[in-house]
Amino acid sequence: MSIPITLEFSGGAELLFDRQKRHDIDLPKQENPWRIQELLPWIRDNILKERPELFMQGNTVRPGILVLVNDTDWELMGELEYNLQPNDRIIFISTLHGG
Amino acid sequence: MPLACGLCDKQAILKRPKTGDALCKECFFLAFEEEVHQTITDASLFIKGETVAIGASGGKDSTVLAYVMKILNERYDYNLNLVLLSIDEGITGYRDDSLESVKRNEIQYGLPLKIVSYEELYGWTMDAIVKQIGLKNNCTFCGVFRRQALDRGALMLKVDKIVTGHNADDVAETVIMNVLRGDIGRLRRCTAITTGTDGALPRCKPFKYTYEKEIVMYAYFRKLDYFSTECIYSPNAYRGFARAYIKDLEKIRPSAIIDIIHSGESLSVKKEVKMPVQGVCVRCGYISSNTVCKACIMLEGLNKGLPRLGIGKTHKERLKMAEQIGEKEDSSINSQNLKSCVSDHFRPKSNSTSFEKNQLDSFWVQISQSGQSCCKSNTVGCSCQRSVVCKDVTAGIQSSVEQQKINSSVIDF
Structure with a gap:
């Protein structure tokens, strides 16, 4: 059974996704539970449109991109280890853009 | 599962980078606002009855600043008359969009808005400037022009002070950049919460100790309307590196940002290090550490069709312009001073004592590269007896250079 989740990109992060802020996606079924650790490369490989280095650094998001899980700072939710339900x-807000 | 708030029993929504505390939405709002209030009162930023312009770009920092200033003004009876001030650089598809968000803020917050444009101040939009100079040094133009534009707009509005949305991350970045550049003058000034008290208008940074992460979270949870995009012209690469560096550090140790600011604040500059003396531009009257300010030189270049004039070091052009204005510096050359000054500090490798054309050349280049003091390496012992911006020497050098008909392209800019 696939897992339906909603992704939102804002604060300038949407520029890497063809300016589309909201993406409703279905994560394909896999044996182990989906964690954010697996979600990030999935996003990079499936919906990111340009400059992956501005989204990911190593196996995590680029420092300066804030992540919220159901409106809570992912730093309180286990970050990469969080099991997606x-x-x-999941919201990604870039702090790296001026105005 | 999320933790409980450290101050009440609600569910925490964020981990504060500065303290590591987990807070709920309401406690976070209060902590955020109270800290800004604390910063404002500790530094006595405002006096009752003042008119304060909020430099508003439509971006996250200035949008949150406008909102928080309005709340605190009412909550603590600052009795300030707040206005929004925006600069229109004339960048189609970037600034025109962000100004729309400032116009919405004008209505949402009930604050009057004034927009001043590069076009009305300088006769040039950034779009037109980029057409002239391309994408290499455009950020230099934009930065120099913006700083003045905010002051000029504020003067038009007859305000007492300007507040800007510079946050802790910005200040830490600037400290690092000034260290890397060896810019001691700016390094000393850049952590000050208020600058420009000796000039026309004081500028303050109420968010000096506020983390960018918290500003963005605050805007998100308060559902504030802000605009975020990249400038369509190339970003400031140097600042970009400093920025990425700060963010990487923050990831490892969140207090790094406040620690860098603390280091910047605690630096003391040796007495022997001479600082550039702030004067005013003879052409436009704006504060400048040179006879003619950078904006005037850049503008002159644009208007003459020589747009690269203001890029890099500009001593020669400054002198020319000052002369044209009739404020000619006393250029009586003390050639003995000049020679000894050169030989003391830029002694040719050959150890030759004769002052040849090629040495003059290299001295001029070194002066150009070394910035404003002619004897930066040791200002105290300078044999010309002058420690900063030794105009006699630079003017002397220049006329000697001209007398010898050296190709000016190898000398400056």
């Missing part, structure tokens, strides 16, 4: 809403 159906209908989770």
